[in-house]
Amino acid sequence: MAQSSSGDKEYIFTVAALVREVKETLEGRYNSIAVVGEISRIVIGQSGHAYFDLKDEHAVVSCVMFASSLRRLQFRPEEGIRVVVYGRATMYDKRGQFQLNLTDMRPEGAGALAIAFEQLKKKLMGMGYFDAARKRVLPKYPRAVGIVTSPDAAALHDMLKVSRRRAPSIDIIIYPTLVQGRTAADNIAGMLKLANERREVDVIITGRGGGSIEDLWAFNEEVVAEAIFMSDIPVVSAVGHETDVTIADFVADVRAATPSQAAELVFPDLASAAQLVLSAHKRMLISIENRIGMLRERFLRADKQQLKKIFKRRIDEAHVELDHLSTALSRGMERAIVRAREHRSMLVGKLELLNPLGVLKRGYAIASQNGTILKSVADVDRNTSVDIRLHDGTIRTTPSEKA
Template sequence: MEERYLSVTALTKYIKKKFDVDQHLNHIWLKGEISNFKHHSRGHMYMTIKDDNASIRAVMFQRQNQSLPFTPENGMKILLTGHVSVFEIQGQYQLYIQDMQPDGIGALHLAFEQLKEKLFKEGLFDKVHKKDLPKYPSQIAVLTSPTGAAIRDILTTLERRYPIAHILIIPVLVQGKQATKSIVDGIISANQFSEIDLIIVGRGGGSLEELWCFNEEEVARAIFQSELPVISAVGHETDITISDMVADVRAPTPTAAAELAVPSKLDLIEKIINLDQFIYKHMIHKIEQYEERLSSIEKSYVFKYPERLVEEKEQRLDRAMEHITKHMDNLITSKTVNYHNIEKRFSFVLTTTQIKHKEEKVSQLMNRLHRASTQHIDNKKNAFSKKLSQLDLLNPTRIMSRGYSITYKKDRSIIKSIENLRKKDAIVVRLTDGHAECTIDHIRKEDQNERKK
């Protein structure tokens, strides 16, 4: 009686043999969706293939999957070929996958290439149309899903790099049939805000189907027609969409888009510090230059004896006035011109009335010359007086007359700080009416509070 009963192993082997000899199960074409995907450390891929009403376990060994041009993901719709058999240890039938490709990928790729070629011929990808990004944007519009990881990455990066920028989040759909219109409307709305300087549009990674709204012609033309510069950040670094090609700047990830949109506050701080140091050094250099000029002027002969310069100018003025007077006398005596020579030169005889008329004209010209020369001399005198006043302002004796003095060492170098002094040093104190020779007995440095008092 016991001989009638089969073991579990025997039954399982029998069922497996039935599966293996069935021609309908040895080579099948299957369409479904991936779930419970697992990529084993040994390279094998385990998953479940399902549709709306059923599911089947599946495995794709490393020797078959190592040539796949893509990485399977949960939720991806696929087309596959393989065979069905039984896994004896668990007594479970499963699908052994030989080849696999995303469902509809051929049609999507064809549509992508066709639109890419069309827009390329129209010039939508030309660099000449690319707008420059603002260096320091004050307001940035971000078009993405308000609940996705992309918005968190963008906001975190912007806050870290450039916290003074104001962010306007325009929620849009980034997947599905309604996503195209939502993105187009978002771009149009962002352009209606006069305060916006820049637009970031994008989303996180996904399959080709999930990113397809960014390959739609309506979205591409909306980006191209945007008056504001647009950064496209769609998917991961390896994902390239039509939106990336049309946008003014393409970012490989949403985080990278935020980094491209704004400068780093650390770089700006460093730049400000460098500029501050440059300005400080430049001011010190200019002060030293002016001090050297003042020192050279103070040592010069003219600065020590300004009255010599005045005397020289007075002499030049006297000689100029003598020259003008002599020239005017020569013009007056020239009225005794030889009219006989004039008559020969112009071949006509001057009547007494004509001669008188010429004499009056010469007299008028002389008067005009006298007035002009007098005015010119007065102008020169006024200009000379102003120069003397300016020169007088630079006279150190005038400053010293108010109680100030200049302190020198024996080598004529000016003492500007107590750091230049030592006990027993011999110094000279220059006053308005002479100088005094002194010796340093005591040095005391004042702190900042004492100087304020």
């Protein structure tokens, strides 16, 4: 403490005390901030720490990112790339220099994102993530389909519309997730892992509608690529429009140009499949009838005079030969009919498996009020009876409360 010329008392800082107080003020007020700018004069030391300036047209600030954070980045920081950095403001005590200590960094703008995209694409390609040999064929008739997307997305509505038209009896399980924003990639990866842990679906669709490269960026993150690569369940990527291409598209077992096309690939047309079974059965019966008719006509066209001569010369041999032919023909027809019946039974069995009532027989039910199917507890009117349809009939009940 010192006395000023006016007699007022004033506080005199030491250099260390001033730096410490400014540092504490900065760290207390700017403990978690995001700053956008262009990387300049970047140096990565032997320790693995990155040192660089972040600048715009008006100012420059020093930045440091320690090796542990640098290793977690999804791209390699380079000179001139525009980025958004995350961290805290502080002071470097020894120089009294203002700087940012960073924990994360994301490319900003189409140019920077394009560079990051190519960097990750090259890295994953070298690791075998895109190899055609590891990609699996989608199941032709899945029992259940998982969809990893936003529950509010138009893409989900499009996929559900296709599923209702093509295969209304196939179960759908929605794994809700963010599809845009800083935490979206981790959210998507988490839902892909959850679907694999639960083992309740045969194929997974993940995606969203169209947008800018920034909007779709979650599907270009390494954490999402890793989750798709590690999935034991086949994955269909359906991100954006036909011209949009993401890292997820390269890793997935199948890439669909749009969410609607993904649904067309995954959900079989059960009505057409049933018609194919019936048509095959009809063709089989016609083939058997034609064969029998041909044999009958061939026998009737035989030369009766020639038959008489043969009967006179070799009546015994003819009888034996005729018996052999008759027996062989009879056995052959019996085998053909047995095979036809077995094949028909198999086709009918497959048709029954595709019957929407099969879902109800497995213990599921359809609840409705006034002819409207209930999809949520929120849709239930407590003053109106509820019809619950089971596979062998309908139960009418009145709700007492919502759980």
